[in-house]
Amino acid sequence: xxxxxxxxxxxxxxxxxxxxxxxxxxxxxxxxxxxxxxxxxxxxxxxxxxxxxxxxxxxxxxxxxxxxxxxxxxxxxxxxxxxxxxxxxxxxxxxxxxxxxxxxxxxxxxxxxxxxxxxxxxxxxxxxxxxxxxxxxxxxxxxxxxxxxxxxxxxxxxxxxxxx
Amino acid sequence: xxxxxxxxxxxxxxxxxxxxxxxxxxxxxxxxxxxxxxxxxxxxxxxxxxxxx
Numbered sequence: 674x675x676x677x678x679x680x681x682x683x684x685x686x687x688x689x690x691x692x693x694x695x696x697x698x699x700x701x702x703x704x705x706x707x708x709x710x711x712x713x714x715x716x717x718x719x720x721x722x723x724x725x726x727x728x729x730x731x732x733x734x735x736x737x738x739x740x741x742x743x744x745x746x747x748x749x750x751x752x753x754x755x756x757x758x759x760x761x762x763x764x765x766x767x768x769x770x771x772x773x774x775x776x777x778x779x780x781x782x783x784x785x786x787x788x789x790x791x792x793x794x795x796x797x798x799x800x801x802x803x804x805x806x807x808x809x810x811x812x813x814x815x816x817x818x819x820x821x822x823x824x825x826x827x828x829x830x831x832x833x834x835x836x837x
Numbered sequence: 838x839x840x841x842x843x844x845x846x847x848x849x850x851x852x853x854x855x856x857x858x859x860x861x862x863x864x865x866x867x868x869x870x871x872x873x874x875x876x877x878x879x880x881x882x883x884x885x886x887x888x889x890x
Contacts, residue, residue, distance in 0.1 A: 760846070760849075763849065763853075764845075764849055767849055767852050767853050767856065770856050770860070771852065771856055774856060774859050774860065774863075775859075775863060780859075780862075780863070780866075783863065783866040783867065783870070784866065786866075786870055787866050787869050787870060790870065792869060792872055794869065794872065795865075795869055800866075800869075803862050803865060803866065804862075804866075806858075806862065807858070807859055807862040807863070810855045810856075810858045810859045810862075811855075811859060813851070813855045814852060814855045814856060814859065817848050817851055817852040817855065818852065820848050821845065821848050821849065821852065824841060824844055824845050824848065825845070
């Protein structure tokens with residue numbers, strides 16, 4: 674893991690949808706499970722961004738804890754699809770972004786707000802066209818998530834998209 | 838790489854593209870609303886300043 678960059682540590686964390694405090698809790702939990710001592714929560718919350726920026730390298734015990742945490746989450750998937758850990762990270766990131774994106778109803782709400790407060794920068798027709806296009810993309814996302822789910826032979830990749 | 842792996846790659850790339858477009862559109866709509874809020878705030882500031890004179 675010596676060649677894992679700070680950028681990858683950030684990508685691994687974000688691929689799980691974890692913020693820095695959650696990453697700190699996971700590191701402490703992994704350490705506790707193997708009976709190791711690690712820095713206090715607030716110390717880890719300071720160190721994790723430094724590791725991710727590359728301004729400081731994690732010590733060996735922390736590198737091993739990262740491996741322990743992410744081998745389970747990403748290693749299994751990368752072996753199942755035989756595309757490598759990098760692709761597994763990208764897949765997890767894309768799925769996380771899909772679950773965080775707004776629903777069609779939320780998009781329509783934004784459209785209604787924008788139409789109610791018209792400005793010169795966009796006409797009502799442009800706002801409506803943008804909304805329609807966005808909702809069409811949401812439907813494509815639902816289709817792609819379903820295809821992906823079938824290809825990966827798992828469940829749960831639909832996330833919030835059933836409502837789109 | 839198997840046909841299934843290639844298909845997974847293709848679907849993920851397509852999914853990424855659609856999500857990026859949704860994120861961009863949402864950013865445009867939110868910026869439009871923020872622009873409005875900024876103008877309202879600027880108008881309110883102007884009103885307050887005029888009132889203080």
